Amino acid sequence: MSQIHIKGANQNNLKNISVDIPKHKLTVFTGRSGSGKSSLVFNTVAAESERLLNETYSTYIQNQLTHYEKPEVDQILNLPVAMVINQKRLGGNSRSTVGTISDIYASVRLLWSRLGSPFVGYSSVFSFNNPNGMCETCQGLGYVEDIDLNELLDFDRSLNEDAIKFPSFRPDSWRGKRYLYTGLFDNDKKLRDYTEEEMDTFLYTKPKKLKNPPENWPRTAKYEGLIHRFRRSFLLNDNFEKKRFLADVERVVTSKDCPDCHGQRLSRKVLTCKIKDLNIADFTSLTIEDAIPFLESLEDEKAKYIIEPLLKQLKALKHVGLNYLTLDRETPTLSGGESQRIKLIRHLNSPLTDLVYIIDEPSVGLHPEDIDRINDIIKSIRDKGNTVLIDEHDPDVIKIADHVIDIGPGAGKRGGEITFTGTYDELLGSNTATGTALREKHSLQQNHKEAEDRISIDNITKNNLDDVSVEIPKSMTTVFTGVAGSGKSTLLSEGLKSDENCIFVNQKSIHASSRSNVLTYMNVFDDIRSFFSKKTGLKKSMFSYNSEGACPECGGKGVIKTELAFMPELSQVCELCQGSRYKEEVLDAKVEGYSIADILALTVEEAINLFEENKAVRERLYHLEQTGLQYMTLGQSLNTLSGGEMQRLKLSWHLDSDASDTVYVFDEPTTGLHEKDIPTLLECFEKLKEAGNTVIIVEHNLTMMTHADWLIDIGPGAGNNGGRVLYSGHPEGIFDVEESVTGKHLKRYIEETI
Known part of the structure; x- marks a missing residue:
């Protein structure tokens, strides 16, 4: 029971790996980029732990949780519950801040309700997400948004001429037709010629049923002025469509500090409540570095039970190098490394033990000065009786390992094997890529040239x-x-x-979906499809899984997702195309023994030799290899990078x-x-x-x-x-x-x- 036993792991590029990981120790997984570390640590160990834990809940609860596929592994024994601390950004929207996501703001609200003067209410009124405390003008956002009509409309055009300058309101779109098909406007009339009444109807009408609308108007639809519809669709919610048209939204929408709360989010009454001349918004705008001495200066015995744990949390954030953050910093603006450290701090004081903590490159975004501190936290999590697994490249993190597992020897198809297990000192003496890199001698650049400009x-x-x-x-x-x-x-x-x-x-x-791949980004997929078309006689569009060549069963996605009522969504490889995304006739059309799907399954390294005679394609692939991406497959989706x-x-x-x-x-x-x-x-x-x-x-x-x-x-x-x-x-x-x-x-x- 003192080790996690993994037998026969074949996830992604892993080659039937069997390995033991010591429990209650700190194990660092090393190896070249793309060697298979993440496949073993995250896609096998973490995924299986979370999948098995989810299965203990009712089907209703399971439906609310992330669904994990069973990894390709024969057996994992003695597997603890996993806590995954990854670099995924905390995300959220403008209502989510460092203070709210870390729960620190809850203690700050409690403090102001106890010590603040004059008394304005209990803890909840200090929340900018609470209707009783938020500024009414900006609804607790701290800013107000307005629509720039000159950016949204071209007054020299008519509705038929694409007068609404926004992609989803074009004349042939369903939103555009909500104005063209109303019968309320002359669709050939320039907007600058509209009467004041027509412009008011066009822009500001609240949703209403139309009297005697034309036949092509949907029977159940209501007419809504453009400004109301635009606000509802793109300003009131952080939805998929807003993200999809983000560049256009940012062009059309202007934002400025709220004129009432001046960006402080709360009502005027709440902002009158102060501790030592600071209201709660003043405090959350201090850096953590400055917030600590302010709290230490408070000498109220009644509030000691609030201040002491609050200081402990803030000092922990400072300890991991986040002393420059403010509690009012919005979480979408945090980097992956900053997000990861905030998640790490949340686990620091947890009384839970016998867990396996899985941490993804904790050194990311950290100066060597801060890495020592993050190492202290990682070791303290281990010392509480937990197992810690880290995927890492930084020598200063690898150094603190009790045990090292190196995966390689190369990347992609050249990786996926255990090349070393042992201590850090033993790793230094090994012939692995990691061992030789750690032994490398470094010196500064010599023979400096002087800049001319x-x-x-x-x-x-x-x-x-x-x-x-x-x-x-x-x-x-x-x-x-x-x-x-x-x-x-x-x-x-x-x-x-x-x-x-x-x-x-x-x-x-890059704004991309699972349908965009490495080749489409490098702008050579078109050349490859033309090449296949010329050699096989099939239309060029047949070699696109986003077009005519798409498998009729999965629509070119390679997988079929099924919703099963209260069960988690089921995702299965398409049985017809076996995940290749293409129709059978396209898969049968081969050039030198390769189908288009075979090409997409090649790594960059393998494909370079294949396109020896095609200079344009070969050059682009060579540039991918130059940047260390030789292990990627040509068809790898951009949203997986x-x-x-x-x-x-x-x-x-x-x-x-x-x-x-x-x-x-x-x-x-x-x-x-x-x-x-x-x-x-x-x-x-x-x-x-x-x-x-x-x-x-x-x-x-x-x-x-x-x-x-x-x-x-x-x-x-x-x-x-x-x-x-x-x-x-x-x-x-x-x-x-x-x-x-x-x-x-x-x-x-x-x-x-x-």
Whole structure:
């Protein structure tokens, strides 16, 4: 019972793995990106634990929970209940904040109801989500939205001429027909010629039944003015359609601080209640760093039972490097790493034991200075009697492992095997990719060239930056360093936002569905379909699973989902196409023994040789390989990619560009990348630089810092303790800056590897 026994794991690329994981220990899973770590830890261990736990509930409860497919594994014995702490963003909407998601705001509300003066009510009235406490003007949002009619309408057009400038209101759409088919308007009349009454009817009519509508008007439909319909559809709810048309919504809708509460969300009466001259909104706008001394200054014995646990929670957030956050920060603005640390803190004080905590790359977004603290928390979770499994690349996290399991030897089809199990010291002596990478010696860039020209960022004042200026050398690689929240990203985004030659390559998802794949993003799927059409004689559209070639049973999805009343939704591989997505006649049309589905199942590495003669396709695939994505299959859906993979996919696209004199800004491009794969990424940056471009990298990874031509360190701390340029120059000069924690860790890193 002292070990979790896994026998015959074949999930994704795993090759019949059997392995024992020690209980009540900290086990780190290592290996190249795409080797199969996540397949074993998350898709096998975590998925099976959560699936079995869900099965203990009634069918009604099961229907409310996430449905997990049974993983491809013969047997797992001694499996504890899993707590998964992943990097999925906390999400939510503008009503969800750091304070509400962490439950800290509940204690803050209680504190103000007990100590605040004058007394305005109990804890619930301090909630901006409660009708009794929220500002009536903005409904507790802190801002009001308005519709810019000049962006929504083209007054020089008629309804027939597409006068409503919004995709879902086009004349041929069902929403557009709700205006064209009313009989209320002359559909060929320009909007600028409407009478005041006609415009009022068109825009502001509340929902009503039409008298004697034309025959093509739906019998049960009500007519609703455009402004009412638009507000209901795109402003009042964070629904799928709002996300789908987000760019257009942002173009049409203007937002400003609420004129009544000035962004503080609560009613005027509630905001009069203060503790030491601060109302509750003033307090939640303080950084955690500043909120702690405020609470420590309160000397009320009656409120001690509220203040002490509240301080404990805030100090825990500070301990994991989140001292720069404010409790009123909206959760959709948090990064994956910030979200993960908030989730981790929520488990810190849990009295539950004998669980298996599964943590996905806890080092993401963290400076080496903060990694020591996150390591302390991980070890404390283990020491309470839990088993901890971590998927990680960072040497400073791997170091604290009681046990290491390395998966490889390569990625994709070349991975999926156990290549090592043992202690960290034994891993260092192994011939695995991880062992050799950890033994690698690192030194700073030598033979510096002097820049002929520089980019000036002048007088930036935003967030924690106060009149900050810096110069960045052109045609070189500059790495921006500093703890999370020091001001690096703010300085670059504000300083370069008006530079037309600047391209920000970040980790944000591309708006894509499961029907978009790697080939469609790289813009070569069209070439491949043309190639198959020419060779087989079938129409080009037959080779698209989104068009004529789609399997008639699953509609080109590869899976069939069935709703079973109170049972969870059942998802099964389509029996007709076996998950390939295509019609039988398309699958029978082969070129050199490959069907189009076979091509999509190939990894980038395998496909490069196949398209030897097709230069356009081969070049794009080669660029994917250059960014370390050689393990991906050509048909992999974009909505399955991690943040780091998404950024490297975008980089692959830019490598195909002939651009020169362009400034590329990369946001932590090593996220999710094995140390052995970093040189591949560095070659890409060199290629961009050789073409005459400037490369700017925001990064915490020490290996990446050693390859910088120029280093700019922001700090010394986060939030109000940061926001200063501590150093700007050739990397070795940072060692002389006493305030720089980056310099301290970089020096340690180089000395360790000498």
